[in-house]
Structures are given as structure tokens and as C-alpha cells.
Amino acid sequence: MDFYIVLGVDRAASVSDVKRAYRRLARKYHPDINPGDREAEAFFLRVTEAYETLIDPDRRQDYDVNGGRHVGPPVGEVEFQGFDFSGITAARDESASTFGDLFADVFVNSAASRTSGTGGGGVDLHARVGVAFEEAMKGGERELTLTRVARCDVCGGSGVRRDVEVRCPECAGSGQLRWTRGHMVFSRQCVQCRGSGRRSQRPCGACRTEGVVSRTEVVVVPIPAGVIDGMRLRMARQGSAGSRGGEAGDLYVTVTVEPHPVFERDGDDLRLVVPIAVHEAALGARVEVPTVSGSATVRVPPGTQSGQRFRLRGRGAPSPQSGERGDLVVSVRIVLPRILDERSKELMREFGRVNSEDVRAELLG
Ligand SMILES: [Zn+2]
Numbered sequence: 001m002d003f004y005i006v007l008g009v010d011r012a013a014s015v016s017d018v019k020r021a022y023r024r025l026a027r028k029y030h031p032d033i034n035p036g037d038r039e040a041e042a043f044f045l046r047v048t049e050a051y052e053t054l055i056d057p058d059r060r061q062d063y064d065v066n067g068g069r070h071v072g073p074p075v076g077e078v079e080f081q082g083f084d085f086s087g088i089t090a091a092r093d094e095s096a097s098t099f100g101d102l103f104a105d106v107f108v109n110s111a112a113s114r115t116s117g118t119g120g121g122g123v124d125l126h127a128r129v130g131v132a133f134e135e136a137m138k139g140g141e142r143e144l145t146l147t148r149v150a151r152c153d154v155c156g157g158s159g160v161r162r163d164v165e166v167r168c169p170e171c172a173g174s175g176q177l178r179w180t181r182g183h184m185v186f187s188r189q190c191v192q193c194r195g196s197g198r199r200s201q202r203p204c205g206a207c208r209t210e211g212v213v214s215r216t217e218v219v220v221v222p223i224p225a226g227v228i229d230g231m232r233l234r235m236a237r238q239g240s241a242g243s244r245g246g247e248a249g250d251l252y253v254t255v256t257v258e259p260h261p262v263f264e265r266d267g268d269d270l271r272l273v274v275p276i277a278v279h280e281a282a283l284g285a286r287v288e289v290p291t292v293s294g295s296a297t298v299r300v301p302p303g304t305q306s307g308q309r310f311r312l313r314g315r316g317a318p319s320p321q322s323g324e325r326g327d328l329v330v331s332v333r334i335v336l337p338r339i340l341d342e343r344s345k346e347l348m349r350e351f352g353r354v355n356s357e358d359v360r361a362e363l364l365g
């Protein structure tokens with residue numbers, strides 16, 4: 001095993017070259033990123049050994065001269081010289097901050113890559129709610145049940161739980177992990193406690209160190225007064241939570257407004273067709289009409305034609321942006337009575353004789 005080949009650096013590599021190579025490999029092969037992968041663990045061990053050796057000027061020189069044959073004491077096997085990495089613990093103490101920095105980097109990046117690949121940010125969620133026409137006019141709230149990634153309550157999103165300082169369960173307090181493979185005896189610093197043998201925090205079991213859990217929750221969606229059919233409401237940071245403190249995504253709620261049997265929306269105006277009787281159209285009348293906020297009276301002047309429009313200012317729909325109300329536009333439709341009795345028929349004949357002007361004069365020229 002050539003340390004330079006393991007790290008993929010050349011013999012003239014600087015300390016920062018070595019660090020960079022190590023960081024790159026640690027991101028890929030660290031046991032915490034590849035849980036249960038023995039091959040990755042074994043390779044990571046070699047990478048770590050190479051890094052520990054090449055980062056230390058004395059040991060690097062020794063390695064360059066002696067080819068690393070003196071690294072670690074023999075462990076009592078005749079035909080094979082075992083590796084023992086315990087000798088590097090002392091050197092590690094002085095580079096402890098560097099070591100910690102390297103891993104902080106690894107953990108942040110692995111956490112980010114596991115969620116969405118955009119710096120630990122949570123994903124946006126999309127939902128639909130249907131509201132009745134009246135509800136859309138008044139506004140209100142809607143409860144929405146959705147399953148989203150939420151911050152872990154147990155660890156507050158950090159992925160670790162603070163504990164009273166205890167003996168590290170990973171290494172039983174020794175700060176070292178030892179194992180044999182074939183004739184080789186391995187030992188390395190315990191990653192969990194970084195060689196201290198003591199642990200004051202432990203991985204959060206509730207979220208498996210992700211800092212987030214999947215949870216079904218009720219979200220209250222505020223429905224703005226005057227919401228328009230098909231409108232999309234954005235609820236900032238109400239989407240899925242980001243991993244380990246990463247910013248949450250947004251929740252987008254598309255609102256469907258049920259049509260109303262008589263009111264029709266046109267921008268912020270509402271349209272309403274009002275039937276009026278012949279005599280009301282001819283003689284004029286005060287007609288009571290419904291609005292979305294109680295009834296109103298429309299004054300129909302004498303001689304009103306079918307289809308004529310009247311505008312009731314401020315009786316339309318509220319603007320979802322400004323809250324200002326549009327108008328209610330009333331179109332009248334003249335409805336003839338079903339004339340069956342002789343008296344009514346006679347009156348209509350009489351009416352026709354008195355008003356004998358040609359109503360189609362303009363049409364025929
Ligand atoms: Zn947790």
C-alpha cells in the first residue's frame with residue numbers, strides 16, 4: 001500500500017494537497033456515510049492512515065525513507081507484520097482541530113446531499129383546497145392535513161442529543177477501536193468520541209441523526225377574502241424542513257372556488273342577471289336584488305330595456321390583494337307573464353293598438 005497512491009497525490013504534494021485529497025475521500029468513504037459497508041470502512045482506514053502519515057512532516061520523511069516499515073509496532077504475528085495505528089494518537093492531538101474541521105465539513109455535506117442536494121433545504125410542497133363561493137368572498141381559514149418532513153422535536157433538529165458525559169459506548173471508554181482481520185490487527189481512534197473515550201452527546205435515535213422526521217400535521221391555511229378560483233397561495237417555509245437546520249421549503253396551496261348559482265365573477269366585479277316584469281320595465285320600479293353582503297335595491301327607470309345594466313358600486317368581490325371591493329353589475333331580463341286569461345289578452349291588444357310604432361324600424365331601414 002502506497003500512501004501517495006491511496007490518497008491520489010504525487011510525492012511532492014503539499015500539506016494542503018493532502019488535506020484536500022483526504023477531505024474528498026472522507027466524503028465518500030467515511031463509515032458514517034456508508035453504514036455497514038465493510039469495504040468502505042477498510043478503505044477509509046487506509047485513507048486515514050495515509051493522511052495521518054503524510055500530514056506529519058516527521059512521519060512523512062520517515063515514510064519516504066523507510067517506506068513506512070516502521071509505522072506501528074509488530075503485534076506478535078510471525079509471518080505478518082501487523083498494523084497498529086495507536087502510535088498516531090499523539091500526533092492527532094495537535095491536529096485535533098484540523099481533524100474536527102474536516103469531519104464537520106464531511107457531515108454538513110453528507111447531510112445536505114441526503115436531502116435535496118441544495119444545501120440541506122427542504123422540498124416545496126403542493127396542495128389543493130376547495131372553498132365555497134361565499135367562503136371565498138369572506139375569507140377564512142382552512143385546515144389542511146399533510147405529511148411533511150418536520151424538524152425532530154427530540155433533538156431540536158441537530159441530529160444529536162446532549163447528555164451527561166458518559167463513557168463512550170463505541171470504544172468502551174478506551175478511545176480506540178481494535179479488531180483483527182486475518183493476521184492483521186487494526187486499531188484506530190474511535191470516531192464517535194474522537195479518541196477521548198467520553199461522550200457528552202449521542203446520535204438522536206428519533207430521527208436517526210437527520211434532525212428531521214416525517215410527520216402528518218394539520219396546517220391552517222389562511223384564505224384571503226376575495227380569493228380567485230385557481231389562485232396559488234404561498235406559505236413560506238411551511239414545506240418540508242431542511243436537514244439539520246437547513247431552510248424549509250415552501251407550501252403552495254392552490255384554491256378552487258366553487259361556482260355560484262347566480263353570481264358570476266369578472267375580475268373583482270360580480271355579474272348578476274335579474275328578471276323584471278314587463279310593467280316594471282315599462283313603468284320603472286325599485287327592485288330588490290341579492291348581493292354577497294345582504295340585499296340591495298336597484299332603481300329600474302321607466303322604459304328599461306332587456307339586457308340593460310346597472311352598476312352597484314362597491315358591492316362586488318373584495319380584491320384579494322388590496323381588499324377593495326369591485327362592483328355588482330346587474331343585467332335585467334324582461335320576463336313576460338304567461339298570458340292565458342281573456343282580460344290580459346284584451347289589455348295587451350289594447351296596448352299594441354296604442355303603441356303602434358314599429359320596434360323593428362331600425363332593423364329593416
Ligand atoms: Zn432527532
Ligand SMILES: [Zn+2]
Pocket residue numbers: 168169170171172173174175176190191192193194195196197198
Ligand atoms: Zn469512543
